[in-house]
Amino acid sequence: MTAGLQVQGLSHAFGPRAVLEHIDLTLPAGRTLALVGPSGSGKSTLLHLCAGLLTVREGRIANGFACTAMLFQQPQLLPWKSVLDNIALGLKARGVARAARQAAARAMGRAMGLDELALAQFPPQLSGGMQSRAALARALVLQPDLLLLDEPFSALDIGMRQQMHRLLLAEQARRPLAVLMITHDVMEAVALADTVLVLAGAPARLRWRLDLPVPAGHRDDAWVHRQTARLLAQGAVRRAFDLPPLLAPAPLPTEPGFDQDLAAGRAVAPVQRAPRDGCEVLL
Numbered sequence: 001m002t003a004g005l006q007v008q009g010l011s012h013a014f015g016p017r018a019v020l021e022h023i024d025l026t027l028p029a030g031r032t033l034a035l036v037g038p039s040g041s042g043k044s045t046l047l048h049l050c051a052g053l054l055t056v057r058e059g060r061i062a063n064g065f066a067c068t069a070m071l072f073q074q075p076q077l078l079p080w081k082s083v084l085d086n087i088a089l090g091l092k093a094r095g096v097a098r099a100a101r102q103a104a105a106r107a108m109g110r111a112m113g114l115d116e117l118a119l120a121q122f123p124p125q126l127s128g129g130m131q132s133r134a135a136l137a138r139a140l141v142l143q144p145d146l147l148l149l150d151e152p153f154s155a156l157d158i159g160m161r162q163q164m165h166r167l168l169l170a171e172q173a174r175r176p177l178a179v180l181m182i183t184h185d186v187m188e189a190v191a192l193a194d195t196v197l198v199l200a201g202a203p204a205r206l207r208w209r210l211d212l213p214v215p216a217g218h219r220d221d222a223w224v225h226r227q228t229a230r231l232l233a234q235g236a237v238r239r240a241f242d243l244p245p246l247l248a249p250a251p252l253p254t255e256p257g258f259d260q261d262l263a264a265g266r267a268v269a270p271v272q273r274a275p276r277d278g279c280e281v282l283l
């Protein structure tokens, strides 16, 4: 039985065009892994392969989680169903009786900040932020142990986005929910993830890995800003995003964090625990 999500030697091509090459990653229970990279680098392709929406042709993906849910860039709520019924959709598909699924959907919707009026409305009547809450509730009501996030918060303003982050972190504080997320927003990745992986190149490989030892629930804005600056100061990361070199590199923050240049020496060895603070690093 596979523990967590394991991706080994994964490559993918669309026709003659190679998109991903030799991707290795591991996501254990309760951890968050964020994939960042330039547009078109294959983040969605990798996520869709993990979700089973694309067929793996080279390499291996083993998903040992019992229940996987996914959130897309658009909330994708059914406009002809009430918000409550939208949240309950997955439970209906599982065959849960109407009264039980509505009770569970109501409780999750309320936990996501949707009041009775919002639950009774139809999706087009809600703001984008409320629709995002409904989409998150629809995923979490299934009690997934793996959540795949395909930039679901990208259209939200910064305040709304942070509210969504808090809801997600609250769920992770309650139970060991693993999250694999892709985002364009490096700061969002640093705010939420235990590990940030930078994907770049054509075909894309993992170029950089940053392990963040402070639990996401204990990070403040200043810490996130410093760690983001630290990541974006790395030459390999700047090259990945086609950013010009820094003229006068600022001193890197002294907080612990483990940077790994994955492009230098591709031999990926077993994952080991770093004794200093329990972060996992590729050695």
Ligand SMILES: Nc1ncnc2c1ncn2[C@@H]1O[C@H](COP(=O)(O)OP(=O)(O)OP(=O)(O)O)[C@@H](O)[C@H]1O
Binding pocket: 014, 019, 037, 038, 039, 040, 041, 042, 043, 044, 045, 046, 184
């Ligand atoms: N179904 C497909 N058929 C052919 N090419 C595809 C398909 N899906 C994606 N691609 C190509 O694969 C490459 C990677 O696309 P992908 O959407 O995975 O990148 P991304 O990093 O998620 O991009 P973005 O950040 O802009 O969403 C792109 O060049 C894209 O055009």
